[in-house]
Amino acid sequence: MNTDLTEGKAETVLRRFCLPLFGSIIFQQLYNIADSLVAGKFIGEQALAAVGNSYEITLIFIAFAFGCNIGCSVVVSQLFGAKDYARLKTAVTTACLFSGTLCGMLMLAGIPGCGPLLRLVRTPEEVFADSRLYLDIYIWGLPFVFFYNIANGIFSALGDSKTPFSFLAVSSTANIAVDILFVKYFQMGVAGVAWATFLCQGISCFLAVITLGIRLKKIRVEEKPALFDFQILKKIAVIAVPSILQQSFISVGNILIQSVINGFGSSVMAGYSAAVKLNNMITTSFTTIGNGISNFSAQNLGAHKYERIGEGFRAGLKMVWCLCIPFCALYLFCGKYLLLLFMKQESAAALTTGIRFLQILSPFYFVVAAKLAADGILRGVSAMRQFMAATFTDLILRVVLAFLLSGWTRSATGIWCAWPIGWTAAMMLSVYFYRKELKKLTV
Numbered sequence: 001m002n003t004d005l006t007e008g009k010a011e012t013v014l015r016r017f018c019l020p021l022f023g024s025i026i027f028q029q030l031y032n033i034a035d036s037l038v039a040g041k042f043i044g045e046q047a048l049a050a051v052g053n054s055y056e057i058t059l060i061f062i063a064f065a066f067g068c069n070i071g072c073s074v075v076v077s078q079l080f081g082a083k084d085y086a087r088l089k090t091a092v093t094t095a096c097l098f099s100g101t102l103c104g105m106l107m108l109a110g111i112p113g114c115g116p117l118l119r120l121v122r123t124p125e126e127v128f129a130d131s132r133l134y135l136d137i138y139i140w141g142l143p144f145v146f147f148y149n150i151a152n153g154i155f156s157a158l159g160d161s162k163t164p165f166s167f168l169a170v171s172s173t174a175n176i177a178v179d180i181l182f183v184k185y186f187q188m189g190v191a192g193v194a195w196a197t198f199l200c201q202g203i204s205c206f207l208a209v210i211t212l213g214i215r216l217k218k219i220r221v222e223e224k225p226a227l228f229d230f231q232i233l234k235k236i237a238v239i240a241v242p243s244i245l246q247q248s249f250i251s252v253g254n255i256l257i258q259s260v261i262n263g264f265g266s267s268v269m270a271g272y273s274a275a276v277k278l279n280n281m282i283t284t285s286f287t288t289i290g291n292g293i294s295n296f297s298a299q300n301l302g303a304h305k306y307e308r309i310g311e312g313f314r315a316g317l318k319m320v321w322c323l324c325i326p327f328c329a330l331y332l333f334c335g336k337y338l339l340l341l342f343m344k345q346e347s348a349a350a351l352t353t354g355i356r357f358l359q360i361l362s363p364f365y366f367v368v369a370a371k372l373a374a375d376g377i378l379r380g381v382s383a384m385r386q387f388m389a390a391t392f393t394d395l396i397l398r399v400v401l402a403f404l405l406s407g408w409t410r411s412a413t414g415i416w417c418a419w420p421i422g423w424t425a426a427m428m429l430s431v432y433f434y435r436k437e438l439k440k441l442t443v
Contacts, residue, residue: 005159005296006081006303010311011318018292018319020161022285027165027172034172035193036277038179040270040342047190048342048350049266050130052273053123056251056258057114058138061106063247065142065149068099070291071240073153074298074379075232080158081302089216089225091232095150098233098240103146110139121259124266130190137194144198144205151208155215156295163211171204242384246391253399257415260402264412271353272412274342278335279361282327286320286369290376297380306441313377313434320369331362357416364420371427374434381441386433394426 005013036055040048072095079088114135123131152164175196182192261272293316300308330338335358336351343350371390378387398418405414 005299011315014315020165027168034176049269050127054131054134059251067240067244069149069153070243071236073157076157077298078302081299086221086225122262141198144201148205151212171200175200253395267349271350275354275357286372290372293376294380316373324365331358360416368423371430374430390429394422398422
């Protein structure tokens, strides 16, 4: 069901819109969590390390899909808010053609390139083969990742956050079952983990695209919309390219950090692999609510209701901070028990690594949550240079400090300390830029 986000009390409208998005991202994260959980529990510590090592590289591909999602979503939101339905349909087909081409190029580069990239990040020999196998299978499933993200972005742009939630709830739950079936009963090892994700993502993508086609047919227009429009592509690219660069550089930064982590051995790799999945669940949840804020602000920008954009930020900030409280407490006091879901009790070094990671980062979730809420406004009003400046500040600080502090402390603890410093500096910039852009619109 399409929803107009330009009417009604901002806090109520945004909460109803974002809650299913939050549920969707929880199920989305279950894909990766299930992979690590099954690999660690049913195969072993080295398999957990291999999946975690591969995960940082898959984030590069996800960055491109996510950028296409955001670019299409913001433009479609603005057209939906302006009631320009003919160009809305053109924006959808333009985004699909652009994304399909980009996906094909990534597959051509990724299939021969993953091996050298794994060498570049100093992947230990004992986990190299499994890491490479996981990535090879993952790359063949990239079309599912891209077109699901496009469909999801369009649903969100139309104010519908419940439909993607339904697809993900079913496919993520199925992924856990298929993971266990392939690994425990069919004895397929790491390949079973990868093929389970491939299969379930494919089903989710197929359902989303078919449903989106039916939904768009119900939107009546007077004349047949164009299949492709270069001007609309430029508008999508203005949002998508910086978002892709942002996510890609973050992924590259994470890979550089992973190379430092890999130098401390497979036990530290395994502990980080488990802990970072828990960390990514909450930070990705903040990002998803930020995306909801982007859709809200873009629709209201298209409808020229600028005062509601500030209301949306305050409502979004309240939501993400409410999420921080239980997750921060859970990771601080129950981190050990959550990590044990991924590994065996005797993995003492891995467990210690994961606990320390969560204890250092979780108190700063309030900081990164504020940054990502402000980022949502910046994307929604197309203030991409400011968005990029804040993001790169975070990235550069985290990467540089990870190298410096790990050498100074001679332990992985120095790497974990880089996160809060980068988050804090970037949050201050994002909030400053948000206030400056809001002032421009409302004066």
